[in-house]
Amino acid sequence: MRLLGSWISLQIGFLLGFGTPLSAADAPPSYERDVRPILAKRCVVCHNVKEIEDPDVSGGLALDSFEALMRGTTKHKVVVAGKSAESELYSRLNETDEERRMPLSDVPIKPLQRDLIRRWIEAGAPRGTPTEVAGLTPSKPALRRVVRSLDLTLSLPAVPPNKSALEMRLKVGPIPGVTSLAFGNDGTTLAVGTYGQIAIWDVPKRELIRMIDDIPGPVLALAHSPDGKVLAAGAGLPSRSGVVRIINANDGSTIREFDGHRDVVSGLAFRPDGKRLVTGSYDATVRFWDLETGKASGVFKGHSDFVYDVAFWPDGKSVISSSKDRTVKRINADSATEMRTYGEHNEDVLAIAVRPDGTGFVSAGDEPSIRSWLPDADKSAKKVGVHGGPVQQLAFSRDGKRLVSASGDKSIRLFDGKTGAHLRPLLGPTEWQYAVAVSPDGRRVAGGGWDGVVRVWDPESAKLEAVLLQPPSISPGAPAWLAIAPDGEVKGASDLRSAVRWVVGGKEVKERPASPSKPK
Amino acid sequence: MRMRSLLATVIVSTGMTGVSGAQVVKSLEVWPSEIKLSGPSASQRLVVVGVLTDGTRRDVTGEAKAESKSPGIVAIDGNGRLVPKGDGTGSAVVRVGNVEAKVAVAVSGSSIPRRVSFRHEVQPILTKLGCNMGACHGGQHGKGGFKLSLLGFEADPDHVAIVKSAEGRRVTPFAPEESLLLLKPTLAVAHGGGKRFETGSRDYEIIRLWLEEGAPPPDRAESDVIGLNVYPTARTLRPGDTQRLVVLAQLSDGTVRDVTDQAKYDALNEGVATVTPLGTAKVERQGETSVMVRYQGHAALARLTVPYSATKPFEWVAKNVIDDKAAAKWRELGLVPSPTCTDAEFLRRVMLDAIGTTPTPEEVETFLDDTDPNKRDKLVDRVLDRSEYVDFWTLKWGDLLRVNSENLGAQGMLAFNLWLRDAFRSNKPFDRMIDELVTAQGSIFTSGPANYFRVASNPEDLAETTAQLFMGVRLQCAKCHHHPFEAYGQDDYYGLAAYFARIRTKTSDEFGLFGQERVIFVSKTGEINQPRSGKRMIPRPLNAPPADDPIDRRRALARWLNDPKNPWTARNVVNRYWGYLMGSGLVNPIDDLRATNPPSNPELLDAMAAEFVKSGSDIRALLRLILKSRTYALSALPTPDNRLDTTFFTHYHLKRLTAEQLLDALNAATGTTEKFALRPEGTRSIALPDTTFKSYFLDTFGRPVRAIACECERGSDPNLSQALHLMNGEALNRKINAPEGRLAAWLKDKSIDDPSLVRKLYLVTFDRRPEPHETEIATRLIVEASARSQGAQDLFWGLLNSKEFLFNH
Incomplete structure (x- = not known):
């Protein structure tokens, strides 16, 4: 039948x-x-x-x-x-x-x-008419647009003489998340990486200096060269391409791009002499690049899953990498071969940072306690458990006295770099934090995360200095940015500025409440 | 006679098809009959069943046209769904040909802004499409770096995995179409799991809309699913028929939501009917099955009954309630039971089933010659009073309770064994057995049931064992994640485990150090936390409010287990014994009672459970009820009217003798005995106190090692070494030729001629007298052999290797 x-x-x-x-x-x-x-x-x-x-x-x-x-x-x-x-x-x-x-x-x-x-x-294998399919062209950046006018709500700390917290609202969401941060050598310029963009800010002036907006995919890694002249960015389209862009820090122009990674570049670091770059990627590889010749100088394939972060040892001879495969590895920077594996983590290792004096490193991740390691030990020397969610990034100040962390528990925290003692949280974040950076002089800490909001603090007084935003442009063509002072003073694109609403006692008002007299 | 019944079938069936071709729809039945649309995204599918002029029914959903009678309130979309237009009440009309039916529609909340719910809209898509199944992202380590909770029971971690982790890699709410979450399942980017939906499909659009809204997290204030209804709940169909199903979820805020498109469908018996992923069942052949519908941790069943033929009258005098309920099912399904078995078959069957023992030749002859019309019932009473009853059921429960000297030491094992023997000897009510086991304390050497807490020693194992043994509930899944088919989650699992959180063990003062004596006692403190939430659990039985006891938590558990309102305990024991005696349970596997594994005859199970409770949990009374029923006494041979049936007990199910039954039967037949270490020569294998006694024979035929509390541990599957052991093995030959055995004695006895020898061999093996033609053939075999002893041995070997000996029939 x-x-x-x-x-x-x-x-x-x-x-x-x-x-x-x-x-x-x-x-x-x-x-x-x-x-x-x-x-x-x-x-x-x-x-x-x-x-x-x-x-x-x-x-x-x-x-x-x-x-x-x-x-x-x-x-x-x-x-x-x-x-x-x-x-x-x-x-x-x-x-x-x-x-x-x-x-x-x-x-x-x-x-x-x-x-x-x-x-x-x-029939001769004809191609036919290419149909535009999202994502199939690896180098095309995704379009950012104002999809919906979702309210972004920001609380600003209480500033005398008002003595009450200010709240502002703005219909710009959803904003791409902040996924990387890097201070310039002067300690005043800050590079902020988001989806498809790098914004260069002057923090004390609270102004946008420059916007680089032709980067494919999320910028997950940013680092300045030791001399401060070059900015390296790691990005790419998830599951499709990896991009390493070397940028002139003075004018934002592209010096070169390194091609090799097949998934988003998630971490990068300069060799202390500035002649080499190491990058790690979701494609599970760690790659070495020669900045003088512009050529690849080695690849390490010892990780079995996403590589989240890489860091150079201060002597420039080795590199530390962390991965979703729950390991941290030390890699010989010349031969790109494994030196050893630190296998104590039971979950993804999202963040690592090497002590500037080369005496050890710290690691953390989906297990939120921060582990401190001596280079040749089989077990971590110390565990500090303060965070209540995944630790996404760790950074030491240049003198090694301070350690900062960004976490999925919606906090940025400051630690004593030597003892590991928790000093204080830097208040403000209301969303998952992905990125944190310390200025070379140690006077500023910047943090940002899923809601696209960057905050800059003075780490010692824990005072907020500025809130920086890169929302999608309301008026196409114009650079879209907003910088907000703790007292509520707003700088930025005029169309965005005029869209800001203020909330006082639960009620929306058009005008910012009477500007407090500026403290000396 | 046979010709005539066949003819009748032909006429009836042509009659049926002939008429149904010309049948017209007379009226319509529409589900759901009353429609409530709540919220802007509500919609409702309909099922339309046509009642034909002859009273039969047909699914006409595909032909039905719906039309709104209240355009301001409700509209019909392109897929035939009812969608809200404005708040208020109105109606719609469903039409097939010129027959119509009206449905009332109430719409509320239609103007609230549309918000996509992660929990009620996004997650069900991931579950329906299989993204979070165990082999994909739901696995322990996820897939490709992306891990979701198994079958989507954990909304918060899933939202984090999708939206937040890997620095937001998977979603770009500011450019929704670029999200990996949409690119991968549409195969715009390579995806190990292949294509899951099309760009622009309904699933795609819901996820895209959710991304546009900023990928909001699950709303804690949002209502939960508290129940599931499927329509129609039961239908009688014919092979080839299809039936559309509609599924409604009841939410905790009192509204209902049509989840027909989001629910998952599984036919429990795909031989009878299959079901499409979108919820249309198709009948394959006769029988009965249910379609299991699952959504958000809830399940519902739609029963599909497909009669074997038009109902045929049959003669049936019911002996007890079992016969009433079994026959009602047969009539519903157009089945006719086989005739009653012969007296010899009944004798052998009852003895094997009730006491694991084959009758002696004398017992066979006496029973066959007995002319008492009540001799079968009397046999049942007699058999249940025999000492082997204690041996046989102690063996069975020893398996389930894992009575084993390797775990318990020789003294502990014997104490447990003796407690069981005493329970069966005195016919201890089953509720008392449960109570004594679950609340046991004291030395494992002197208190048998205290060993229950040595076999399983931590609260988790004890909760699993208790649920499995006394309720027939397999709770293991819920230890780590929500049970995929049941309403049990980790809270239920650890709530039950909390009853055992205060059980402690210490070594006894007298014999602790060298004698390994342990004492089970109840501590004043001790709690258990649910590992995922970290919450301390208060003791709570399954599907019931918390229940505690100031002295010993376990007493509250025992009270609940023995509460007549407890839905499991009586059904579990009744189903187990039915399975032991009838060859398969009303629910199968026989220790897997759940709403999504319905009994083949629910009324029968309920009736037996009620009888059991009424008898005061009397196990012997339960055995008598089953053994004396006419249903139990049916022949094992199927008839043309029931040969397709494997589920409804229209004929007795063949069972291979268990390892112990078989070894004892071989010894009984050949007149030999067995020697087990430290046991007197001639100890029956059903009387062994545990399963550590060395026996290659018993191990080969599936004796369990008593490591798990599952009926499945005892093997009944045939294998090659069994066949070789019986056919070529030395063991069997030695028994046949044993100088002290039956055959040697018969061969020496000059008064036994060949036909008498044949008769004796049939009586000890098949437990019946040979038929004349069997006597003739068997005698010829002996006469024609090179030596009489050779011929007799060959015949004996042949009988012992035949199915009639190896099976209980």
Whole structure:
């Protein structure tokens, strides 16, 4: 009965195909319309550019772009236009040997789809009209836009003589999260990385100096070179590309980009002599770059999952890396080989920082206690448990006297760098904090996180100095920024400024309450 | 006779199809009959069943057209769903041909701004599409760096994993379409889990909208799902029929939500019916099954009944309530029971089932020659009073309670064993057994039940064991995560474990140091915390308010277990004994009672449980009830009218003899005995106090090691070494040829001629007299053999290796 049924449907299919060709069958198959969806569904999980360097997975073949498909492997082409019998792309689908048939260890591709690939090759393997698919072009930055007018609410600390907290509201959300922060050598400029952007601020003036807004994906890592002349940024499109951009800190121009990572670059650090850069990425690799020649100088593949953070040892000879694989590793910076593994963590290790005097390092992550390590110890020397959520970033002041942390418990905290004693939280954050930075002179600490708000404090007095925002532009073309002083003075784009509402005693008012007299 | 009944079937069935082709819809039944739409995103699907002119019903949801009669209140969308237009009450009309039905609609909250709920809209999509299943992101370590809670029971950590972790890698609310959360499942970016939905699909749009709103976290004030209803709840269908289902979730704020598109569907018996991921059931063949519907930790069942044929009359004199309820089910399903088994079959069956023992040739002859019309009932009474009753049920419960000298030491094991023997000898009521076990204290050497707290020693194991043994509830899943099919979570698990948080063990003053004597006692303090929330748990039975006792928490638990209102205890024991005697439970596995694993005959289970409670938890009375029923006495041979049935006990289920039954039966047949270490020669294997006595035979045939409190530990699966052991093994040959055995004696006895020898061999193996043609063939086998002894041994070997000997039938 079943046999009969399929025989009938075959007959019908044959008659239709013969008598009345369907319009789709008129045009020869094209890559974009017909072949790409099949490859995307069944092949590219292994055969993609991310895996191309791992022959065990990809066999050196990527099938996730037209160019890569036509290029074939390093040894030979897999598509010979017009000759399906000579095209491995097609022949491998029909293998009877299960060791060779693709997709490996999976059900074969359906006969109709295989035939479509055969006809496409026979037709000369035409590309067809590319259809714009979000995310498939690795270098295209995502568009940021005002999706919804969600209220962003900010509380400012009580300032005399009002002696009451101020609250302001602004319909700009959702704002991209702050994912990286770096102070310039002068201690006054601050680079803020968000999705697709780096903003350079003058903190004491509370003004935007520059906006770099052509970066693909979230900027997860920022660092200034030891001489302060160069800013390095790590970014990329999740699951697709990794970007390392070397930027002239004076004018924001791009000096060069390093290509190699296949997923977002999550951590980076300069060698103390400024001649090398190390980067870590969600693609599980750590890579070394020569800033003088502009070439890759090594790759470390010893981690088995996302690399979250990297840091140079002060002598420049080794690097510390932390990973989702629950380990911290020390890597020889010249040979890119593993020196040792610190395996005490039971969860992801999100953050590490090396002591400026080279006597050890600290680590933390989804387990929120901060562990302090001596370089050759098998176990951490000390654990400080203050945070109540994942610790996302750690940083030492240049003199090593202070340690700061950013955490998913919505706090930025200050510690004694030597003893590890918790000194104080820096108040203000109401959302998950991702990034923290200390100025080289130790006089400023900046923190930011999921809600896109940057706060700068004086760490010793714990006083707020400024709140910085980079919302999507209300008026396209104009740089969109807002800088708010603790007393409520607002600087920034006029359209954004005029959209600010103030709340007093639970009621919204148009004007900021009477400006308090400025303290001397 | 046979011809005529066949003919009748043909006429009826052609009649049915012939008429149903011309049937027209006479009236409509619409579910839900009353519709409440709450909130701007509410919608409601309908199920429409047509009542045909002959009274039969058909799902006509696909042909039905809905029309709003109150356009300001309600509208019909492109998928036939009712959607709100404005607050108020109104109605819609459903039409098939020229028949219509009216449904009342009440709309409220339609103008509240639309907000996507993470808990009620986003998470159910992830669950429905399998994102959070164990093999994918729901696994212990997640997949590809992305971990969700198993089946989405934990909203807060899931929100963090999606929105916050990895520095917001997976979502970009300011550019929703660029979110990895949408790019991966649409395969715009390579995804190990393949394509899960299409760009622009309903699921995609809900997630995109939620991202646009800033990916808000689960709202703590939001109402919870407190129950689930599926419509229709029960339908009688024919093979090939389909039935659309509609699922409503009841929320704690009193509103209902249509979750037909979000719920997950599983047919419990896919041989009878299958169900699509969107909730349309399709009947494959006759029988009965339920479609299990799951949503947010709740489950509901829709029962689909597919009669085997048009109901046929059959002659049936019920002996007790079991027969009433079993027959009612057969009539509902168009089944006809097999005839009653023969006297010889009944004798062997009752003795094996009730006391694990085969009858002697003398018992067989006496029973067969007995002309008392009540001889079967009298046999049952007699058998239950025999001493092997104590052996056999002590063995069974020894398995379940894990009575084992390796855990308990020889003294502890014997104390436990003797307590069980005493309980079965004196027919201790089952509620008293539970009470003595659950509240036991004292030395494990002198108090048998105290060993219950040595077998499982920590609160978690004790909670699992107690739930499994006395309630038939498998609670293990809820230790680490919400039970996937049941309403139990970690709070329930640890609430039950709290009853055992104060049990302590110390070594006894007298024999502690060298004798390993332990004393179980109740401490004044001791608590247990739920590991995820860190909350201290107050003792609480399953699905019940907290219950405590000032002296010993466990007394409150025992009271609750033995409360006649407890829904599990009586059903559990009744179902177990039904399973032991009938070859399979009304619920299977027989120790897995849950709402989503319904009994094949609920009325029968309930009736037996009620009888059990009424008898004062009398186990022997329960055995008598089953053994004396006519249902128990049905032949094992199926008839054409019930051969497709494997579930409704229209014929007796074959059972392979258990390891102990088989070894004892072999010894009884051949007249040999067994020697177990430290036991007198001739000890029956059903009388062994634990399972550590060395026996290759018993281990090969599935004797459990008593390591887990699960019925599944005793193996009944056939394997090659069993076959080889019986067919080629030395052990069997030695028993057949034993000089002190039966056959050797018979061969020496000159008064036994060949036919008598055959008769004797049949009586000791098949426990019946041979048929004349069997005598003839078997005699020829002996006569034609090279030597008489050779022929007799071959025949004996053949009988012992035949199914009629190896199975209880």
